[in-house]
Amino acid sequence: MSENNKRWFTEEEPDYGSSFSLSIKEKLHDEQSPYQRIEVYETGHFGRLMAIDGLIMLTDLDNFIYHEMMTHPALLTHPAPEKILIVGGGDCGSLREVLKHSEVKTAHQVEIDERVTRVAEQFFPSLCESNNDPRAEFYFTDALQWLKESEDGAYDIIIIDSTDPIGPALGLFSESFYRDCNRCLSANGVLIAQSESPLFHMPIIKSMQEAMHTAGFTEIATLQFPQCSYPSGWWSVTMACKEKNIHSFRKLASDSTVIETKYYNEKVHAAALALPNFMLTSLTTKN
C-alpha cells in the first residue's frame, strides 16, 4: 500500500508500467508467516481483500470468476472425477467449488502455508464454508515433495492454484513438476494451472504449455477470462489432459441446484477456449 496515501491498496506491475488500486476502509490483519506477508483489508466497494507479499490474491467482489474457472472446466473435462488434489489454494475458494461436484470422493489440499488457510477461515468464511466437508483433507506441506511421494495414478484431477512464478511457487511451473503430476494422474487425468495474463505474460503461457507437452500430456489448452483485480484485468488457466477430451467436456445438469455458479456455464466454458488471434499466433498449441 502506498505510504503517502493510506486510502488505497496499490499493486504495481513494474514490468508493465501499470498499477491497480482499491480504496481501503480499514486494515483487518497483517502478519509475516514463515513464508510470506499476509494482509487483509476491508475495501470501499470490493468487500474484503487478501494480499500476499503486496500482491492482490483475491477480493470478495470478483474471486468467483477465478475460482470457478480454476475448477469446473477441469472437473467437467474428466468423465468421473473422484480424487482431487489442490496444490496451493490456501484461501479455500477452489476447494469449495470442487466439493460442489457430487462425484468427488476426496479432495486433498496441499498448501505450504497453513496461515493462509487460517486467515481465510477468519476473514473469508464464505470461501471456507465447505472446509468441514468430510471429503476435504488439508496437508500443510511442500507440494513438490508431496507429488514425488504420491503413488502413480493417485489423482483424477490436479489443480495448481498457486501464486505467481516467483519465489516459493517457481517450482510449480517447471517441467519436472508437471512430469510428477502426469505420473500421479489416473488414465483420464486432468491437470489445470493458473497461467497469468494473456496481455502481459504470453511467454509464460507458452513455456507452460511446452513444459506440459514435454512432460507427457496429450492435449493442452489455455482458457481465458476477465479477472478485474489481477494484472491487466485478464487472466488464464492452462489445462493439460492425458487423453484427448478437452473439447468434449460434460455439461452441468441444467436443473443443478448443487452446483450453483455465478460465472461458469457450458457456453462460457467453450468461450474460454476460444483464443484471440494474437494468442494463437504466439502459441504452438492452438486449442
Place this chain on the structure above:
Amino acid sequence: MSENNKRWFTEEEPDYGSSFSLSIKEKLHDEQSPYQRIEVYETGHFGRLMAIDGLIMLTDLDNFIYHEMMTHPALLTHPAPEKILIVGGGDCGSLREVLKHSEVKTAHQVEIDERVTRVAEQFFPSLCESNNDPRAEFYFTDALQWLKESEDGAYDIIIIDSTDPIGPALGLFSESFYRDCNRCLSANGVLIAQSESPLFHMPIIKSMQEAMHTAGFTEIATLQFPQCSYPSGWWSVTMACKEKNIHSFRKLASDSTVIETKYYNEKVHAAALALPNFMLTSLTTKN
C-alpha cells in the same frame, strides 16, 4: 494525473473504489477543446495514451481489442454492409477497422469534437491510416441532430463509439436516439454501441438493452471482452438488429489478407456472445 506523483496517469472510479494507473514518460499534448480536455501521454509500456476529461480513451497496447469488437461483429452480422455510420469514434480506430471490409461503400463518421480527430492524426497515426480512404467522410457535428435529419434506411450499420453516459454523450444512450437509429437503418440494419463494464455497470447494460427493445429492434445481444485500460478491465458492446440474425454471422475468409485482426476471429465472436450466469440473471434478453 495525480499531482503528488507525476510519474503516473491515474483514472479513479469513485463509485467502485478502484483506480488504474499507467506509468508516464512524458506529456505530449494537453488542450481544452470547445467540448472537453484532450491529453496525450507517452507511457512506459502501453505506448501512447489518449485521455479525455481525465478518463483513458485508448492506449497503443490494448485499443485493438475494443476497436475490433466495436466493428467486426456488427459488420459480419449484416449480410452485406455497404453504408456505415460511426457516431463518435474521433480517434478513427473503429473507422480503420470498418474500412477493412471490401463491401463497405461509404463510412460517415459523425464526431462532435473535431479536435479529437486532429489530435489522433498527430499522435496516433496508425489508427488514422485509412482516413484518406475515399469511402470515408468526416462530419464534425452533433450526432443526435444528424440522425434526426438522416433519411429512413440510410445506413446498414450504425456504430456508437461514444464516451461514457455522462455529459455530452448521455443522449447517445437514450431510447429516443435508438429510435432514430432504428428508423435510419435499412432492412437488415445493425446497431452496435459500447456498453460499459459487465462487472461495474450491469444496470446500464440492462437499461440499454431495454431501450433498444422499446425502440423497435427485434434481436439484441451484449458481447463482452477484456479491455485492460477501461474500468474493471472488462468491457462490452451491445448489438441490436432489425432482423433475427445475431447468431448467424458471416465468417471472415480464412485466407483474408485484407481483414487482418489481432483479437477478432469467428470463435472469439461466438465466445463474446456467451454470457456468464450473473449477466444472464440480471438481463431480460438472454442472448
